[in-house]
Amino acid sequence: MASSFCRNCSRLLKEFIAHLREFCREFEETIRDIFRDLAQCTCFRSTPERVFRRRRTELQSLLPLCDDETQLLNPDSLQTLNSLSTSENTELQMSAAMYYLHLSHHVKSPLSEAFMEPVMALLLSADLDVQKTVSLSLVNLLVKNYVCKELAVEMGMLVPLMEMFQSGDATAQCHSCACVAMLASSESGSEAIIMDGILPLLALAKSYDPKVQQNATWALLHLTQSDWSTRMLCQAGAIPVLVLLLQSSDSVVQFYSCSTLCNIAAVEEHHPQLLSMGGHFLLKSLLTLMSSSVNKNSTQACRCLQTLSKNVVIQEQLMELDCVFPLKALLKTSSPEPALTLLSVLSAHTPNHDVLVSEGLLDEINQLLCHHGSNSVIIRHSCKIISDLCSSGVGQQAVLESQCLSGLLRTLLPPTLSDETLLHVVSHVNQLMTRDPLKTSVSMTITSEQVSRLVKLSGQTQNPQLSYNSAGIISKLEMTEETVQLLRPHYMDMMRYLLVFMQNKDVQFQQLAIVTTFNLKKDGDFSALLADSELEVQLWRVHAQMEETRQLLQMIQPLSPRSVNPSLPQ
Missing domain, CATH: 1.20.5 (Single alpha-helices involved in coiled-coils or other helix-helix interfaces)
Incomplete structure (x- = not known):
């Protein structure tokens, strides 16, 4: 163109x-x-936004490569975290929250106050995802005890955490409840939560999300660590919620609810409120939970009932609900201790004896002693139950038929048993043998190994009460031909400990030595050994002292009963 x-x-x-x-x-x-x-x-290199993005890139590039604490917690990282956490850009805030999540998995020591400040800023973020991420990192750090709980409370972290309860997001509620549960274990945290957090926690305890329920009930459990907070919890209406949660399909929720109720039951003033739900609802729920296949739940239910059973009225209600049957079933499990402990509480109340005997409890105890003869908890409570039920003739007959006494004697043999448990056994058997039918039973069933053990225990000097009660059993044995055959090999050892008893300044030991000597002299072999022995010399010496004391007392004009006890009527 x-x-x-x-x-x-x-x-x-x-x-x-x-x-x-x-x-x-x-x-x-x-x-x-x-x-x-x-x-x-x-001044002109880049804008603040670009600075933040560059620092974020530096942090993100560090995460996959770094698990060294000194690199993660260096001053440059802290400066960057402070900048990113206070940014109004949620993408930059999320980068800081992700860094804390990485840090919570790799750090091996508590965070300093300086590194806690960005956490607080991120909890106050307007973005829920940022809050969820940083609260999860806080959960991890609190579990490891790498965050000072008192400091976290002082910084005001409970406020945004409890605000997350209202978010409607199950993950946010789950994380925040877990944080609150752990912060509630501190004194200042418990006080802060009591003021504003009880009602929201009770609402979350009824959540349809199992994890939220678990953490909410966990937090409620921590609020029963003091009488004041427990009282406030009850006043806020926690008991009906917790009782209903015993029937939850989630075993963790059941455990936390039962544990919380157990702590509440420890304070007797709360018992009327605990029992205010009609139809024995609480007791029935606990009895049902006691049969749970989850061992820790059945154990906790037993403990809660045991705490409640200190109240005689509650004991009577439990017996009306036929509590013995499920308790006997638990005695056959691998962990019978909680059920046996509750039965031990019930046996202390005399009106319960007939039912416990008629239900065959003593037969179950004999089986326990056969299979758990070295378990100190089972031994102690078995001793107590047997002694309690022997207060009546019917009970004594049931003890004889069940062969429980033989079971108790068998527990003397395991070498691992502590002196405390041994003392429990010998003191109860010694006391039981004051009843003639039981004394005869022990005399007929005792074995040579058990006699040897009793003689050895009688001769030890480290534990005088253990020695005294062991010797007390020997002193009550009936000198039948069979018993004499068991005792003869030990006559020399017995004379040694009897001499020690005679030289003891405690009159009880002297009296026991005299009674034992009198009983053993029924056998001519022992009488022959006693003749001209040091023990016989000591016996005559004590006899002379007592005769001298008797003659001195005769020199004193006998006092009238009224002069000894002025309260007697004239």
């Missing part, structure tokens, strides 16, 4: 373009050095 310009105009335009290009080239060369120098200054 032909140009519309004349030749002269075309020439002038070409010259203009050439001069313009030359000018731009010279101008570019002139300002290039100036802009290069400006770019080196921090």
Whole structure:
């Protein structure tokens, strides 16, 4: 196409373009050095947003490569976290929250207060995802005890955490409840939660999300660590909620609810409120939970009933609900101790004896002693139950038929048994043998190994009460032909400990030595050994002392009963 310009105009335009290009080239060369120098200054290098993004990139590039604590907690990282956590950009806040989540998995020591400040800023974020991420990292750190709970409470972390209860997001509620549960174990945390957190926690305890329920009931459990907070919890209406949660399909929720109720039951003033739900609802729920296939739940239910059973009225209600049957079933499990402990409480109340005997409890105890003869808890409670039920003739007959006494004697043999448990056994057997039918039973069933053990225990001096009660059993044995055969190999050892008893300043030991000697003299072999022995010399010496004391007392005009006890009527 032909140009519309004349030749002269075309020439002038070409010259203009050439001069313009030359000018731009010279101008570019002139300002290039100036802009290069400006770019080196921090004032013009980049915007704050770009700074944040660069720092975020540096943090993100560090995470996959770094699990070293000194690198994770260096001052540069702290400066970056402070900048990102206070940014209004949620993407940058999330980067800081993710860094804390990584840190919570790799840190091996408590966080300093400086590193806690960005956590607080992130909890106050307007973005729920940021809050969920940083609260999860806080859960991890609290579980490891790498966060000072008192400091977290002082910084005000409970406020945003409890605000997350109202978020409607199950994950946020789960994380925040877990944090609150652990912060509630501190005194200041418990007080802060009591003021504003009980009702929201009770609401979350009824959540349809199992994890939220678990953490909410966990937090409620921590609020029963003091009488004051427990009282406030009850006043807020926690008991009906917790009782209903005993029937939850989630075993963890059942455990936390039962544990909380157990702590509440420890304070007797709460018993009327615990029992206010009609139809013995609480007791029935606990009895049902006691049969749970989850061992810790059945154990906790037994403990809760045991605490409640200190109240005689509650004991009577339990007996009306036929509690013995499920308790007997638990005695046959691998962990019979909680059920046996509750039965031990019930046996202390005399009106319960007939039912416990008629239900065959003593037969079950004999089986326990056969299979758990080295378990100190089972031995102690078995001793107590047998002694309690022997208060009546019917009970004594049941003890004889069940062969429980033989079971108790068998527990003397395991070498691992502590002196405390041994003392429990021998003191109860010694006391039981004051009843003639039981004394006869022991005399007929005792074995040579058990006699040897009793003689050895009688001769040890480290535990006087253990020695005294062991010797007391021997002193009550009937000197039948079979018993004499068991005792004869030990006559010399017995004379040694009897001599020690005679030299003891405690009159009880002297009296026991005299009674034992009198009983053993029924055997001519023992009488022959006693003749002219050091023990016989000591016996005559004590006899002379007692005769001298008797003669001195005769010199004193006998006092009238009224002068000894002025309260007697004239």
